[in-house]
Each structure stands twice: as structure tokens, then as C-alpha cells.
Amino acid sequence: MEETQKIKLGISIGDINGIGCEVALKTFEDARMLDFCTPILFASNKTISQQKNDLGIDITFNGVRDASQALEGKINIVNVWKEAPHIEYGQATKEAGALAIQSLKAAVRALKDGEIDVLVTAPINKNNIQADDFKFPGHTDYLAQELKGESLMFMVADGLRVGLLTDHIAVKDVAQAITAKLIRNKVAIMEKSLQMDFGIRRPKIALLGINPHSGDNGTIGEEDDKILKPVIQELFNKGTLVYGPYSADSFFGSNTHQNFDAVLAAYHDQGLIPFKTLSFGKGVNYTAGLAKVRTSPDHGTAYEIAGKGQADESSFKEAVFTAIQVFRNRMEYMELTKNPLQKQKVKRGG
Ligand SMILES: NC(=O)C1=CN([C@@H]2O[C@H](COP(=O)(O)OP(=O)(O)OC[C@H]3O[C@@H](n4cnc5c(N)ncnc54)[C@H](O)[C@@H]3O)[C@@H](O)[C@H]2O)C=CC1
Numbered sequence: 001m002e003e004t005q006k007i008k009l010g011i012s013i014g015d016i017n018g019i020g021c022e023v024a025l026k027t028f029e030d031a032r033m034l035d036f037c038t039p040i041l042f043a044s045n046k047t048i049s050q051q052k053n054d055l056g057i058d059i060t061f062n063g064v065r066d067a068s069q070a071l072e073g074k075i076n077i078v079n080v081w082k083e084a085p086h087i088e089y090g091q092a093t094k095e096a097g098a099l100a101i102q103s104l105k106a107a108v109r110a111l112k113d114g115e116i117d118v119l120v121t122a123p124i125n126k127n128n129i130q131a132d133d134f135k136f137p138g139h140t141d142y143l144a145q146e147l148k149g150e151s152l153m154f155m156v157a158d159g160l161r162v163g164l165l166t167d168h169i170a171v172k173d174v175a176q177a178i179t180a181k182l183i184r185n186k187v188a189i190m191e192k193s194l195q196m197d198f199g200i201r202r203p204k205i206a207l208l209g210i211n212p213h214s215g216d217n218g219t220i221g222e223e224d225d226k227i228l229k230p231v232i233q234e235l236f237n238k239g240t241l242v243y244g245p246y247s248a249d250s251f252f253g254s255n256t257h258q259n260f261d262a263v264l265a266a267y268h269d270q271g272l273i274p275f276k277t278l279s280f281g282k283g284v285n286y287t288a289g290l291a292k293v294r295t296s297p298d299h300g301t302a303y304e305i306a307g308k309g310q311a312d313e314s315s316f317k318e319a320v321f322t323a324i325q326v327f328r329n330r331m332e333y334m335e336l337t338k339n340p341l342q343k344q345k346v347k348r349g350g
């Protein structure tokens with residue numbers, strides 16, 4: 001990619017009955033956003049026209065056949081489908097679920113083919129997207145499969161980063177899913193991401209305990225003593241700056257998180273409740289560990305306010321900025337860590 005080119009930022013449109021389209025369009029209603037990237041929405045002209053009219057959003061856009069035709073300085077729409085869909089704000093419909101997946105699949109294809117540099121996903125409804133050819137609890141797992149990598153759900157905001165050991169699984173399955181191997185993998189992804197994506201050379205990571213008070217020496221569950229503590233020690237001995245397990249209940253309230261570059265929570269709500277509470281609607285969901293960059297706002301479809309023009313686009317805007325920043329950080333990291341001997345060899349041979 002040439003220095004002067006703007007980053008091509010693909011957007012999957014999510015559930016058209018939710019607030020995803022609204023927050024994406026409101027983000028680019030601010031024309032200054034086009035100075036940072038070239039947005040490419042995967043949806044259809046008719047869908048975007050309908051939403052923009054319903055919500056009174058003042059934008060013009062450029063319809064294209066595929067992402068390679070996108071123009072800088074414009075909001076580009078790839079026509080993934082032609083027909084005008086039935087938009088039923090606030091309703092979970094089969095049609096909206098199917099279109100959300102069509103949009104996501106087209107955007108991921110473009111990401112894999114290099115037609116877009118980064119992907120920002122608008123929220124989907126995890127229930128109506130389920131189909132014979134799509135059986136995933138969310139974007140994170142789908143992307144891990146498509147990009148053939150191991151992922152980490154990594155929630156990031158100004159000065160606060162929270163990753164998850166386990167994400168979209170039922171609470172009853174959490175304890176047995178947490179194994180030494182899983183912890184090693186997730187810590188490794190988090191450490192690498194902090195270095196490569198966030199420019200932190202020697203990151204410090206805190207692990208939260210699974211049980212109340214991290215089990216209180218085995219009085220309230222044995223997992224913290226038997227699984228977490230030995231792996232933390234093992235990783236620390238090998239040079240990773242990982243600490244814990246910390247009692248989760250008081251960790252954020254006592255500001256202990258400020259001593260670390262990132263926190264690894266044992267399960268979804270243990271991490272996301274403090275994250276969403278502290279990040280005040282400006283949090284971003286980043287999928288770490290993959291060869292491509294994907295972010296999303298930290299919220300869902302918010303059906304109850306859909307179509308009313310009340311949705312706050314701050315988190316979506318932050319998702320755009322984070323995707324751009326991570327992409328740039330990665331390019332810089334690659335450049336800095338390139339083998340200089342190899343570079344010399346190519347020069348001589350040429
Ligand atoms: N990345 C994704 O695709 C995500 C999808 N979801 C899905 O969204 C659906 C609804 O999930 P909920 O747990 O209800 O969370 P939600 O984030 O949709 O809503 C929670 C509360 O926050 C409000 N809210 C959310 N975003 C807002 C915004 N931008 N501006 C103003 N108010 C906002 C809602 O009105 C509601 O009161 C579920 O199907 C869930 O699976 C949830 C989170 C992320």
C-alpha cells in the first residue's frame with residue numbers, strides 16, 4: 001500500500017432492523033471522517049437510501065459493483081443485493097438475519113482478497129443469523145475460521161484493554177473450558193497483539209480469577225490454584241509479564257487495572273461489565289490474533305431505539321479509528337522487525 005493512499009475500510013452492515021446502519025451513516029455524515037479512510041459499505045443502494053431517508057441523515061454515496069471500484073473522498077456502497085429489503089425496525093426477522101450474513105460474507109471475501117484493508121462490523125443479532133451455512137455465535141468465531149487463525153476477543157478503549165479467556169459460551173461450561181493450553185494461547189495472542197497492534201514492547205498482563213476471591217486457597221473452587229496459578233508461574237518464568245490471578249470483584253474498583261497494559265478475564269460478563277461501565281460508550285471490540293484487522297462497536301442491535309434516530313455513533317466512530325490505528329501500527333511493526341539481511345540479499349540480487 002502506498003503512503004499516500006487512504007486505508008480502505010470495509011463495513012458489514014449488520015442487522016438492518018437494528019441501529020448498525022444508523023451509527024455507520026452518522027459516523028460518515030461527518031465529512032472529516034473521509035480524510036482518514038475510504039469507507040466501503042457492503043449492502044445495497046436501496047437499503048442505504050431507505051435508512052438515510054427514514055433517519056434524516058444527510059449523506060451522498062457512490063454505488064459500486066465491487067470494492068476495487070471504490071473512490072477516495074466518497075462513501076462507497078457495494079451492491080451485495082439489489083432488491084429493496086423490508087426494514088422492520090426493532091424486529092428480529094429472518095430476512096434481516098440473512099442479509100446481515102450476506103453482507104458479512106461479501107466483506108470478508110473482500111478482506112481476504114485485499115480489496116479492503118480493514119473490516120468494521122455493525123452489530124448482528126446472534127439468533128436470526130443462524131442458518132445451515134452459518135452456525136457461529138458471532139463474528140469472532142466466524143473470522144477465526146475464515147482467516148484460519150486463533151482469535152482473542154479484545155475490548156479496547158482509552159487506557160483500558162480487556163480480553164476474554166472464554167467468550168460466547170454458557171456460564172455452566174466456563175470452568176471446564178479453562179485449561180492450561182487455553183490460557184497459554186490467549187496470553188500469547190494478547191502479548192503479541194499488545195506489541196504488534198498497540199506498540200507496547202514489554203506488556204504487563206493481569207489475569208482475573210475464576211472463582212469468588214480466586215477460590216480463597218481452594219475453599220471456594222480449586223480451578224484458580226490448580227490451573228491458573230501454575231500456568232501464570234510457568235509463563236512468568238519464561239519471560240512473559242503475566243500476573244495473578246486477581247480477585248475479580250474488586251480489581252477494577254480499586255483501579256488495579258491501571259497497573260497493567262491489559263487484563264484477561266475468565267468469562268464474558270466478568271470482563272465486559274467493568275469494560276462497558278468504564279469506557280462510557282466509547283469501547284471497541286477488536287478481534288486480536290488474526291492476519292487481518294477487524295473491529296466493531298461494543299454494543300449490539302439495540303432494537304428498542306432502532307429507526308428513531310436516537311443511536312449514539314461514538315463507539316462505531318472509535319471502531320473506525322481503532323481499525324485504522326491498528327492497521328498502521330502493524331505496518332510499522334512489520335517494517336521494524338523485517339530481517340535486514342534478507343533486505344540486503346534482495347537488493348544485491350536485483
Ligand atoms: N458485535 C455484535 O454483533 C454484537 C451483537 N450483539 C447482539 O445485539 C442484540 C442485543 O443485545 P443487548 O445485549 O440488548 O445489547 P445492546 O448493546 O444492543 O443494548 C443494550 C442497551 O444499550 C443501549 N444501546 C446500545 N447501543 C447504543 C447506542 N449506540 N446508542 C444508544 N443506546 C445504545 C440499548 O438501547 C440497550 O438499552 C443481541 O442479539 C446480541 O447478541 C450484542 C453485542 C455485540
Ligand SMILES: NCC(=O)COP(=O)(O)O
Nearest residue numbers: 137138139140141285296
Ligand atoms: N459481547 C461481544 C459480542 O457479542 C460481539 O461478538 P462478536 O460478534 O464480535 O463475536
